[in-house]
Amino acid sequence: MIDFSVNGKPYQGEAGMTVADLLKQLDLKHQRIAVEVNEDVLSKTVFGTTILEEGDQVEVVSFVGGG
């Protein structure tokens, strides 16, 4: 198992898991999200090939009302 963080909270995942695996595990229903790993935005096209590593800081964002 590896430890990393998702949206500032500690998260434990299987070694070798990809961003796509994580999103599936999180079971989010949001349609339009974006993901950042260690402050780098990921293209949707590499979700399935980006392997998460120990200590990674993952951010999953979407949209809310704002001005």
Add this chain to the structure above:
Amino acid sequence: MKLSLLLAEVEVHLAEEPLKIGKYSFDSRLFLGTGKYKTNEEMVACLEASGTQLVTVAVRRVDLNDKSDASFLNHIDLSKYKILPNTAGCYTAKDALRTARLAREALDCDLIKLEVLSDEKTLLPEPIHTLEAAEILVKEGFTVMVYTSDDPIMARRLADLGVASVMPAGSPIGSGQGVLNPNNMRIILETIDVPVIVDAGVGTASDAALAMELGVDGVLLNSAVAQAKDPVAMAIAMKQGVTAGRFAAFAGRIPKKLYANASSPMEGLMAPSPRSS
């Protein structure tokens, strides 16, 4: 000329002049925020009533415990409204850049409202970080609409960087004070060629009308509608205010004078004025 022809000519002239921001084009000059509404239903009703075609949204962390189909954007008809994600809540160029890149990735759209704030009390823009972020976002191909103060020099610097629109605050965000320094707006309008949108400070329909009368290209507002006693009625008022101001700017107002100028003729009066000289 027949009256109907005159009317048609003015309306066609104004209608045929859509607002162009970068590669995007808008018939409505009113842009609306989507924050602070009591319910999403009320927000949707206000968007509809306002006639807007561009609405702002904010980028935030997804609530990982929320398993409902909670996408905020599900409430907004994306075939009707273009989405303008903002970088609200960012206090550094770095965070604004991260937010802008995330928004572009999530929406597949390069529109961004760049907003780098200086502190929570004033919510005034941080000028150095705003310039720094604007320069990078323009280079990365974003269509940058940038929130700034009403400083004409700052507006010029931003326009020189190649932003698509400069959006000076009329007064502080959410303050409802209207356009506090019309002269700065006039100077900005004379100085730069990109569309000028009054962003922030509009409190009621007359504020929006006054801004448009100054000659600005559009108005972006949120609180004035969302927090009005009757938001839908205010959305309608804002739509009409923006239209009224735009038509008035086109029409050209009469100059202000110190003394009266009678509308009825002086000739043919039955009794002369007792004080006529």
